[in-house]
Amino acid sequence: MASAAFAVSSPAASAVAARSKARPAYSPPPQLLPILPPGLNISCVTAWWFVDARRCLGEEGARGGRDAAWGSRGRLANYAKNFGRVMMALAVDVSRFEGVPMAPPDPILGVSEAFKADTNDLKLNLGVGAYRTEELQPYVLNVVKKAEKLMLERGENKEYLPIEGLAAFNKATAELLFGADNPVIKQGLVATLQALSGTGSLRLAAAFIQRYFPEAKVIISSPTWGNHKNIFNDARVPWSEYRYYDPKTVGLDFEGMIADIEAAPEGSFVLLHGCAHNPTGIDPTPEQWEKIADVIQEKKHMPFFDVAYQGFASGSLDEDAFSVRLFVKRGMEVFVAQSYSKNLGLYAERIGAINVVCSAPEVADRVKSQLKRLARPMYSNPPIHGAKIVANVVGDPTMFGEWKQEMEQMAGRIKNVRQKLYDSLSAKDKSGKDWSFILRQIGMFSYTGLNKTQSDNMTDKWHVYMTKDGRISLAGLSLAKCDYLADAIIDSFHNVN
Numbered sequence: 001m002a003s004a005a006f007a008v009s010s011p012a013a014s015a016v017a018a019r020s021k022a023r024p025a026y027s028p029p030p031q032l033l034p035i036l037p038p039g040l041n042i043s044c045v046t047a048w049w050f051v052d053a054r055r056c057l058g059e060e061g062a063r064g065g066r067d068a069a070w071g072s073r074g075r076l077a078n079y080a081k082n083f084g085r086v087m088m089a090l091a092v093d094v095s096r097f098e099g100v101p102m103a104p105p106d107p108i109l110g111v112s113e114a115f116k117a118d119t120n121d122l123k124l125n126l127g128v129g130a131y132r133t134e135e136l137q138p139y140v141l142n143v144v145k146k147a148e149k150l151m152l153e154r155g156e157n158k159e160y161l162p163i164e165g166l167a168a169f170n171k172a173t174a175e176l177l178f179g180a181d182n183p184v185i186k187q188g189l190v191a192t193l194q195a196l197s198g199t200g201s202l203r204l205a206a207a208f209i210q211r212y213f214p215e216a217k218v219i220i221s222s223p224t225w226g227n228h229k230n231i232f233n234d235a236r237v238p239w240s241e242y243r244y245y246d247p248k249t250v251g252l253d254f255e256g257m258i259a260d261i262e263a264a265p266e267g268s269f270v271l272l273h274g275c276a277h278n279p280t281g282i283d284p285t286p287e288q289w290e291k292i293a294d295v296i297q298e299k300k301h302m303p304f305f306d307v308a309y310q311g312f313a314s315g316s317l318d319e320d321a322f323s324v325r326l327f328v329k330r331g332m333e334v335f336v337a338q339s340y341s342k343n344l345g346l347y348a349e350r351i352g353a354i355n356v357v358c359s360a361p362e363v364a365d366r367v368k369s370q371l372k373r374l375a376r377p378m379y380s381n382p383p384i385h386g387a388k389i390v391a392n393v394v395g396d397p398t399m400f401g402e403w404k405q406e407m408e409q410m411a412g413r414i415k416n417v418r419q420k421l422y423d424s425l426s427a428k429d430k431s432g433k434d435w436s437f438i439l440r441q442i443g444m445f446s447y448t449g450l451n452k453t454q455s456d457n458m459t460d461k462w463h464v465y466m467t468k469d470g471r472i473s474l475a476g477l478s479l480a481k482c483d484y485l486a487d488a489i490i491d492s493f494h495n496v497n
Helices: 002-009 013-021 030-035 042-046 054-063 066-071 073-082 084-091 109-117 142-154 167-178 197-212 226-234 254-263 286-298 322-329 361-379 385-395 397-428 452-460 479-495
Strands: 190-196 218-222 239-243 269-273 302-307 334-339 351-357 445-447 471-473
Touching (some): 142 397, 167 322, 167 334, 167 351, 190 197, 197 302, 197 334, 197 351, 197 361, 218 226, 218 254, 254 286, 286 302, 286 322, 302 322, 351 361, 351 385, 385 397, 397 479, 452 479
Parallel strands (some): 218 239
Antiparallel strands (some): 445 471
């Protein structure tokens, strides 16, 4: 590390450092000590002082040996003065950050970086779950533009929100999730805090679990959204996995899922995807949800829903909230994290909420107070812009109706792309392979069944960028590109082991 600092301080440093490695480290005679700069690391100086002694003593002095070199104290003092900056640079301690390793690239966001660097005209970015138009361009909902225009016309300020967020947003988001007429809303059983989209909502809940349920474990589907594990790891909440995906059927391993939930320690938190499971796009049927609820209730587990796609999966807000409302209707206490990144396209606004359904109003008040206590040192209070957009859209009957229409259109475009991809695969693949699992999946993702090597072939040969688990985002696919993608999938599946 010292030689690195020396290289920065002097053009000759790298050469000096290289030569010094070949020579033993000499200890300077006592007569040199008074002329060395205060605090100078002697071990650094003695490693190279004799090598460059010729600069102050000349070739003859250097050939005379180190005793002759130290004999010319005055000239060496001048040398030390002239090169003091270099000497002090060598004395700098090793960086306090020396032990910090380089972090690996994010498995999802890193895909976009690689995509941007690719200059091929055929390239496709199917890695990030962000909606695109048929022209594969980002889309800002018209209803969002109207809500923002209304905010500008009102001249609303940018004052701090309370820790729990915008009251109008909290009311709207809880009613949207549970239904405005739900008894848990009317009885005040829900503690709702606006948070930093789905990720922030999950992180806040994880901190709550770590503090008030320190012995509990979270069980997570295998596979799941990649950030789930990071969130619980950083919150120091232990987790394990339950079976979910069956590679043989490219469908739900329902029996394995039930068995693993039953085997989990009593009182575990069971992380469930409310709809449009990420990454598989495979959801339980209503009958299977009933059985899942039975087991969780029998084992006294706590259901913890991640709802990132309400209204965006099927096009219906109520249909996509079925699973959450089923558990709540049974009188169960429930955690629910929400996000408006997808269904309102508010990716950069970081708008979401954490909801906790409790057994009594006073319990909800206590839970909310502690969530606020956790949020305060994390981020103090949430941003206002996205919260007002949601409150305006949901709170205005006209805009609310327009939003539902736009969601249906977005969900419909993805369904059309899903159907077209299936048609292209079925027509082009002469092997007889059944690709119908693509149609049974729901939401913006499709789990193709491709392994890492095959996914690498998709990128390296076909310029199709995707996550290495075989997940593709159909939201980033157009009808015009389906045939090309089908060719890439067929080649990768059949020709790459």
